[in-house]
Amino acid sequence: MVDVVTPPTSPVSRKRSKEIKRLSVIAAARQARVLSRAELTELTGLSPATLTPLVRALIDEGYLIERGPGASRTGRPRAMLEFNPRAELVAAVSLEPSRISCEIADSDGVVIAHRTARLHRDIVETICRFVPELVGDALPALRGVAIAAPGVSSGGAVRLAPAVGLVEGEPIGDSVQQRLGVPVVVDNDVNLMAAGEHAAGAGSDVSDLLLLHVADGVGAGLILGGRVRHGAAGAAGEVGFLPLDPEDRGHDGIGPFEARWSANAIAERVVALRPGHRPSAPVRDLVELSRTDPAAASYLGEVLAAWARLIVSCVCVVDPGRVLLSGAAADLDDAALDRLQSLVTLAAPAPTEVRRAVLGDRAVLHGAVSYALAAAVPAVPPLPVGSP
């Protein structure tokens, strides 16, 4: 996340109070989708008298839409308010090795406009042209931009992403933020997927999870306490570098674990098992093959064992409680998933649920939405606590 310079303002100034109330109501409405003023009093703790003018303002702004009266057994029926997802738009930009894709979504994650193009040299320029074009006259509703880039990111700068032509440390987030005037967050794709699954997928019911993404490499996105954790240098989740086998060696940017157990590496073995067939989904093919071919079955066992040790390692360090499999790892069938779960349960020091991620390609988008919305909320300044 890009830090906005925060002038030292009182935590309870008039302006902030108003802002906080507004945001409380919006957040409550966003979650409940449709609710009455009475429910708002319960959810936000604000008094009805305070809510009346506030809700009126939000209706005027288009945040809320007044619907007919709701059902009621007795007494005056509640006038229902519906949250208008279109009132908040976010842009999700995904940088891939050869192309850039830009989607405009409302706060439900419904895509309103999208566009893909070859990756131009000047990424910032491209983004700053695409986004306003796609948003059109709804520009005032734009709340934030989230940029997903392969590689490690920290503090708005993207590192280790030469694939998309990013120079190390380039403050791409800051540049876009200044030109578009909305909060911008930059993060790697796996972290965004984790955020997406947490916000709207297989992790919406928990506050800690780890998303294991197996593709060309092996990476993880970590959510602890409801927020993505990047670590000190943004390298949290670089589980491809786990030294699980002393003899394994990584090479120039490839970690020892992913050198052997990534989708790429598995694809090579699958090709060897079934010559002449170039697999598009190596893990799916391997699972298929293992039903008839003992060698494939044995190799599948190795893969599961390796992934299990990876997961157990993560559990030992952070105990996420739930692990979501994404990318090639989501191609396991139920039987293989069960075996993986058993292996994990056997060796992990805490109960851990292994599931498939459910959002697939849309995970990054949902993550971007959740990021951008969170970035749009000026954080309540944390009270500094602790001895000197």
Add this chain to the structure above:
Amino acid sequence: MVDVVTPPTSPVSRKRSKEIKRLSVIAAARQARVLSRAELTELTGLSPATLTPLVRALIDEGYLIERGPGASRTGRPRAMLEFNPRAELVAAVSLEPSRISCEIADSDGVVIAHRTARLHRDIVETICRFVPELVGDALPALRGVAIAAPGVSSGGAVRLAPAVGLVEGEPIGDSVQQRLGVPVVVDNDVNLMAAGEHAAGAGSDVSDLLLLHVADGVGAGLILGGRVRHGAAGAAGEVGFLPLDPEDRGHDGIGPFEARWSANAIAERVVALRPGHRPSAPVRDLVELSRTDPAAASYLGEVLAAWARLIVSCVCVVDPGRVLLSGAAADLDDAALDRLQSLVTLAAPAPTEVRRAVLGDRAVLHGAVSYALAAAVPAVPPLPVGSP
């Protein structure tokens, strides 16, 4: 931490506003130790007009002490205010296998009173008798109690701590909280050490760190984003269970890693290397021995390699940026520490500083202080954010 039932109150009610201002000032004063009203305006963002009565109240309560005028080149000299650490007392209770120790400290971590006793059967009863006795007539200043227990803790209940006679899931925190009427936090000793080093030790300048504690077992305390992370089931930091060598097996509660590389395990090898000598500090002895004995030097190399792989594993998952060695691991000499640092740097995907912890025995106490103070601060209700 024990959850207090929070009635749904407005985030900006009059009472809360006042509370937040108070706490802001107290927190600023606690950190700065001695400061003027002018500095308070800068630090808290509150206006001078707001501060005047607030500071007066805090002086009356004993939180602040008015000192003489400070130095000034020009203009009216600042009237300095000194934070009175005695205004906030905390109790730190440490449960060990055979005894219980209870210390009363001010918010600087200065111990005011302490007492140790054999572990009575009814722990709650013992705590609730000791604490008021030790605090005496300063009871109104007691802000919280922190209880350190070996084993894993979560939600105020301690698990896996049969050594001190705790039944699984016993809500020891809740019981004490109800009887003493102050917030109580229960956590395992390693987590508290990490909090202590973060608050007042070798990690006070960073917001992410991992403390590696090597003793009878091997455990870690994890701080991310300035707070201790427990994970979903409180098992974060159970790095003794890391499956770094496939052939290693743990047994009944002992993890595979710690079975081979804990202080206990190392002690056995050291005894074998130098028969007849029962070491009190096996790692220190091993370092000593390795200067003359090639076999010891070789084994020391193995130990360092194993610990390095452990640290690298943690870095891959959470990237703490800094790792503090505690317990037997802090007995390494500078040369060994350098070797360990090199091994880590070689294999870790992010820059990681390996240092010794500096607080030693006092780490738990400082952690307890920081915990208790944090628990005494009613958290600002986080604004719920994110798409449904």
Add this chain to the structure above:
DNA sequence: AATAGTTTGTTCGCCGTAGGAAGAAAGTGT
């Protein structure tokens, strides 16, 4: 030494607003 200048802390008062209380609205059950 008187005066100007500078910074710090306090008092005053206005304005905005949180929330209590009362009332209006809009239903259901008898």
Add this chain to the structure above:
DNA sequence: ACACTTTCTTCCTACGGCGAACAAACTATT
């Protein structure tokens, strides 16, 4: 038709944040 319940609005008041003027306390300058 009336009583009753619940929801929402209006009115009012008391309180507190903070802008502005003021008082205090010191240094530098003439």
